[in-house]
Amino acid sequence: MARALQGIALCGVILGLILYVWIAVQNETGASQRRLADAAAAGQVAADAEMARIEAAAERTAPLIADAMGADVSAEDLRKAQAQVTDMLSSTPVLAVAVLDGKGGVLSVFGPMPTDAVGGLAPLSSSQRAGQELLGLDLVPVSRLRAGFYREAELTGGGRLPMIFVLRSGAFGAALDAGASAGSGGRAALFNLDGKVVRSSSAPGRAFTPADAALAGAALGWQPLHKDQVSAPGRLSGSTDGAFLEARSVAGGRLHIAYLGDEPSVLTIVAARKTEFLALFGVSMLALVLALSLIQNEWRRDDAENxxxxxxxxxxxxxxxxxxxxxxxxxxxxxxxxxxxxxxxxxxxxxxxxxxxxxxxxxxxxxxxxxxxxxxxxxxxxxxxxxxxxxxxxxxxxxxxxxxxxxxxxxxxxxxxxxxxxxxxxxxxxxxxxxxxxxxxxxxxxxxxxxx
The missing domain is CATH 3.30.450.20 (PAS domain)
Structure with a gap:
């Protein structure tokens, strides 16, 4: 009987510890999801603000660049215009502007063009998934660290002038870093309408991989793009394949920012709460020993009385x-x-x-x-x-x-x-x-x- 009671009590302690671990896992999982959701909300605001600054810089400089590219503009006036544009861009997310010809060649550059972006400059990009109806994309990657913002300006003599506003490497950094620092394995990426990663950021030791991009794309449910369709939901929350996912639309749905975080494992949570877990285990075992001692003493007393x-x-x-x-x-x-x-x-x-x-x-x-x-x-x-x-x-x-x-x-x-x-x-x-x-x-x- 005593051994049976000891076994039952020990099972009770073990079940109590399992229940504690389960509650700790649920609490930590919920906390991780909330942290990622908070990061997504803050990142969406930051990304919208950054996109507004980029568009404002383009609106201010595009007319000046179009005038400087006129046929009767002298080389000296062009240099003055380039210097003026460079000064105007110094406090914006835009680093330089490349003016393209009809075949995609670079006619002129305004501002210090980074070397890592030179090979990525191309004619106005269109969605590869829109079929026959080509839909222009505002933002595309031009290098591993940079993105380009496409805009056309009207020339004074007629016609349109394609431009690429090359962004600084830190553009959208605040929006992306919010997700990268939100929790274990945090990583974030900015997607354009074509579902391509424009910029990404991740916690130390992690990277936003093609598998992450595919995971986010599958969750967002990208559809073939047409002008009367929405590319993806404006907000998405959930978990899939061992990862938390939070996605938000940016710039009226022209962009999406996705945040991924690893679901915490049981071993990770127990290791993080090792001191608390060991203290609870010690108290439980002490209570078990005391309870068994009291019960056995009571049995001995009853036996003596009997x-x-x-x-x-x-x-x-x-x-x-x-x-x-x-x-x-x-x-x-x-x-x-x-x-x-x-x-x-x-x-x-x-x-x-x-x-x-x-x-x-x-x-x-x-x-x-x-x-x-x-x-x-x-x-x-x-x-x-x-x-x-x-x-x-x-x-x-x-x-x-x-x-x-x-x-x-x-x-x-x-x-x-x-x-x-x-x-x-x-x-x-x-x-x-x-x-x-x-x-x-x-x-x-x-x-x-x-x-x-």
Whole structure:
């Protein structure tokens, strides 16, 4: 029994620890999702603001560039215009502007053109997934670190002049870094209408991979682009393939910014809360040891009480057998009454009553003696008296009544309250003088307890 209880208690501790880990995982998972969602909300605002600054810079400089590219403009005026545009772009996300001819060749450059962007300059880019209807893209990557913003300007003599506004390497950095620093494995990317990564950022040791781009594209549900269609939902939240995903539309749906974060593993969470987990485990094991010790001590005490009470009852029964008397053992804990063999021989033709209930014993007493007997027994139950001696009549199996001399003693438990009542009955004709001496030898202190 003790081993079974120990096993049950240990299982309880283990289940408690598992429940703690599960709650910790749920809390950490929810917190990671909230951090990524907060980063996405902040990043969307930052990306919209950055796009507005880029468009404002293009609106301010495009007319000046178009005028400088006129046929009658001198080389000196062109250089002045280039210097003026460079100065105007110094406080914007735009670093330089490349003016293209009809075949995609570079006619002129305004501002310091970075070397990593030279090979990426191309004619106005169109969606590769729009089919026959080519849809122009505002923003496309021109190098690993830079993006280009396409804009056409009208020439004074008619016609349109294509331009590429090459952005600084830090453009959209605030929007992307918000996701990269949002949690474990954080990474972010800015997508154009064609689903291509324009810019990306990631936490140290991580990178926004093509697999991440495919994952974001699959979640966003890119469709073939047409002018009357929306490329992707304006907002998306969820998790897929062990990663959290938050996506937001930028610039009225012309761009999308996606944030990815790794779902925390159980081992990662436990390792992060190692001190807390070990403290809880130690407290749980200590509580288990204390609980088992208390239970085992209680069992030992009950066993000792049972053994003492058994010895007392055995002494009474042995003495009463010598005196031709019957013993009734009344357990007050469970209300059970046990009749001795001697009692059964004298008052029940050798057959012990089947019922062990107290009310069945009371029903054997003569109706005229029942009230007095109940009052006497109640005085022992209340602890007002420890010993009784009275005469009652009890019914025999034949239906006749026999008068008996009943002596009783209350045996107290360790708490000082009556735990068992031992009743000794002898027929009135029997000499019970020796029996009184026997009862005086029974337990007279609170050291004996009821056998459970």
């Amino acid at each position: 053994e003492d009470a058994f010895l007392v009852l055995a002494q009474a029964r042995a003495s009463c057998d010598l005196l031709d008397a019957g013993v009734i053992d009344w357990s007050l804990r469970d209300g059970r009454i046990v009749y001795s063999e001697g009692w059964a021989e004298m008052f029940a033709r050798g057959v012990k009553p089947a019922s062990e209930e107290a009310h069945d014993w009371i029903s054997r007493i003569h109706p005229q003696d029942q009230d007095a007997a109940r009052e006497t027994y109640q005085s022992m139950l209340d602890g007002r008296v420890n010993d009784i001696e009275h005469r009652i009549r009890i019914r025999l199996p034949s239906g006749l009544w026999v008068q008996v001399l009943e002596r009783g003693r209350a045996v107290s438990g360790l708490d000082g309250k009556p735990a068992r009542i031992v009743l000794v009955q002898t027929p009135q004709a029997a000499d019970g003088a020796a029996l009184k001496e026997t009862l005086n030898g029974l337990v007279q202190s609170k050291d004996y307890a009821l056998a459970g």
